[in-house]
Amino acid sequence: MLSSAEFARERYGYQMVTIPSRHKRATIHDVAVEAGVSRGTVSRVVNDEPYVSASARTAIEAAIEKVGYVPNNAARSLVMQRSEAVGFIVHEPHSLFLDDPNIGGILLGANTVLSHSDYQMVSLVIDSQRDTDRVARYLSGGFVDGVIIVSARREDPITQVIEKLRLPAAFVGHPPEQSPLPFVGIDNRASARAITKRLMQTGRKRIGMVAAALDRDSGADRLAGFTDALGDRFDPALVARVPLYTFTDGVRGMCALLEHDPLIDGVFAASDAVAAGALEALRHAGRSVPGDVGIVGFDDSSWALRTQPHLSTVHQPAFGLGERAAECVLGQLRGEEQPADGILLETPIIWRDSA
Amino acid sequence: MLSSAEFARERYGYQMVTIPSRHKRATIHDVAVEAGVSRGTVSRVVNDEPYVSASARTAIEAAIEKVGYVPNNAARSLVMQRSEAVGFIVHEPHSLFLDDPNIGGILLGANTVLSHSDYQMVSLVIDSQRDTDRVARYLSGGFVDGVIIVSARREDPITQVIEKLRLPAAFVGHPPEQSPLPFVGIDNRASARAITKRLMQTGRKRIGMVAAALDRDSGADRLAGFTDALGDRFDPALVARVPLYTFTDGVRGMCALLEHDPLIDGVFAASDAVAAGALEALRHAGRSVPGDVGIVGFDDSSWALRTQPHLSTVHQPAFGLGERAAECVLGQLRGEEQPADGILLETPIIWRDSA
DNA sequence: ACCTAGTCTGTGTACGTTCACAGAAAACCC
């Protein structure tokens, strides 16, 4: 079959120009002419303002329908100095982005709130230095009125751009240190302490932890909470440190713990994915769960119900975090005062079968 | 600790105005004045055009640095009639969005290609009628130069808007029928046929399928491929139909199959999540895999390595689909001719332990 | 008939850029 360009050459003997003929869009002026009124009146109808006669209104509405008019956002945001859009910045390498059980929920929560206020969410994934520059330009360019940031890095150039522009923002998780920007998060330390205590109540004697992502606040706080809970009974040798919140690192961490102390009977895994990996390692080593070893996770993600047995874990309110972050940004946009010290959401402990 | 508003009241005795003082941004004109040249020359430097003297260039660069100038994208896209952004539309209910193993990969693939060409990706999640209207307005408003659409619906108003605006677009999966728009996808039918044949080669006698999402092309095609492969041996009674590509529906579908024919020894599950559910049901029924029953999935998602045993499955090149879709849109933006009949990507069969 | 208040409409300007054009200055060639 011929492509349309080839067809045109065969049939009409000329080279078809393939520049996409971007439909020339109707402007407010076209509507005005069609309806026999002025730009101002059309503008009033479009923006639902008073002081328009019934006859003009109907004529304009008909004209809008006829010429297929849609307001040009670029022009509007140029003159209004705002874009009705909020950026959602995810600063994760691609592999983590796919695995992270929370980002999707946060994104949807934020999107729900924003779209309810007729704001558009623009999501920006940063994976390289090049991305950082591009996103920084994008933010500076006035395409968004505010920003929600997931998992910011320390000394993040993006954060600096935001502060410089005084762009309304909200962090999910902890903001970079000394940043005056508001955040929404959970108390990782208290949550880790609570679930570790609950695990201790099941009568376990030798409790260890697979600690992950210690270079982040969340990872470090979960380890701190674990340490808090054990108090005198804390044994640094029973902590396996792995770099990421992943299944594979869970397997590795659990293997290390078993090797160091085969009698271990309780494990706090830094995330559900880590816990799932730990379960795999235990199954391999022939230990039963929760019979021989009790294990608890963190996140209450989709992992928790996919494992056998189902995981006891800390519920992380991802959707709620997204909602609150969006509300925080919208509040700033409306000029409301925001709590400077951040918002912490509840993290109920979900007790299932793994401990 | 006092909030900044309270601090101001205490310290200076007045009520602080909390309207966020959006930093007045420097314009091209400010730079021109600072550097002692005209707007035009500054514009030439910013856009890297020739015919600028060395002295003017250095003066302007210093001025840009000094006043902190960043071009205003709204003004730029107004005059240039383009935004350097491409929309990524996901038309799924929230619950599916979180579970779908492919969307994340498609998104990252598209983002990689787009950002490499200095395009911005704007992702738009549609979950309700209200969202549809908002996104339609957004597209019409000229905020994006092109669109990538994942899982469009038939008679989709979004699709109609795109055709009306002649917006360069690419579908991932099948576009709505009779749509002239290009698409990138896989051959679900051929892939299903291939893996079913492979399953038959393992010597299974009674092969069934847990078919899901038959209201979509992908679901219907996978069932058709299964039917193709079995030929005369196809038994309609050995097909369990479930609504969604989910773990839970996999459990249900497998239970139905077992109830209908306890001697079943081979199963093609419409997706890996469905296969994982089927494994759960089989474990519950006391059947071993692959001993008693061989089972294969579809997608090669993260599920495939989380199950015990690991799944034999069809690899779906999610990242590649996203890349190709983005290339297709960028090609149209450059005015290149695109293949009208769509692009199908390879789907290698990954043979592991479940069959 | 006059004034006033309320309702409605059109016009000019601004938003911050790019681009075409015109002109100035420099460089080059006979």
Added chain:
DNA sequence: GGGTTTTCTGTGAACGTACACAGACTAGGT
């Protein structure tokens, strides 16, 4: 030195909208 080309710079117009302002028309009261 005069012409031609090349390099460089400034200016005015446009992009499509919102908003302030001025003016016209209507209605109601004296």
